[in-house]
Amino acid sequence: xxxxxxGLLLLALLAGCAHTQETCPATLAYVKDRLVTPYxxxxxxxxxxxxxxxxxxxIDQMVAESGGIDNSIAGGERHVKEYQDELKDEKARRTELxxxxxxxxxxxxxxxxxxxGVTINxxxxxxxxxxxxxxxxxxxxxx
Numbered sequence: 715x716x717x718x719x720x721g722l723l724l725l726a727l728l729a730g731c732a733h734t735q736e737t738c739p740a741t742l743a744y745v746k747d748r749l750v751t752p753y754x755x756x757x758x759x760x761x762x763x764x765x766x767x768x769x770x771x772x773i774d775q776m777v778a779e780s781g782g783i784d785n786s787i788a789g790g791e792r793h794v795k796e797y798q799d800e801l802k803d804e805k806a807r808r809t810e811l812x813x814x815x816x817x818x819x820x821x822x823x824x825x826x827x828x829x830x831g832v833t834i835n836x837x838x839x840x841x842x843x844x845x846x847x848x849x850x851x852x853x854x855x856x857x
Contacts, residue, residue: 738844743769745837751826759823768834773841783846790839797831 746769749756757765780786800807804825811821 738773738848739837739841740772740774741770742773742834742837742841745769745833748833748837749830750833751823751830755823756827756830759827773838773845776838777842777845783842783849786842787839787846790835790842793835794832794839797828797835800828801825801832 746753751759760768777783777786780789808821808825811824812818816824
């Protein structure tokens with residue numbers, strides 16, 4: 715029996731892991747590898763400090779500064795929709811920007827950064843909804 719004990723402990727530990735709750739992300743840094751704009755170009759386009767602040771600021775702090783969970787979700791969803799609307803007719807938008815004198819390279823980076831805006835804002839909404847779910851679970855668990 716002793717020879718099988720380490721295997722049984724491992725199985726028990728793995729079984730326990732299957733029941734642990736998902737952890738909500740602390741920052742948006744986890745989406746960095748999902749961004750479509752080459753990172754150096756995105757840093758130049760948006761600004762290194764602004765991008766670093768967006769990806770590395772604690773989500774809990776962003777929620778507090780936005781007036782709470784409901785306001786954060788609503789604001790994030792609004793931004794996602796605005797960015798998606800901007801991308802609906804990409805060809806027309808490209809033509810408009812070209813007529814405004816923007817270079818093809820600038821327009822490409824702009825369009826990619828809008829796509830990244832969808833990714834970042836949706837990740838924020840998902841992270842805040844994760845917190846909302848955790849709060850509801852804690853409330854239900856508390857007698």
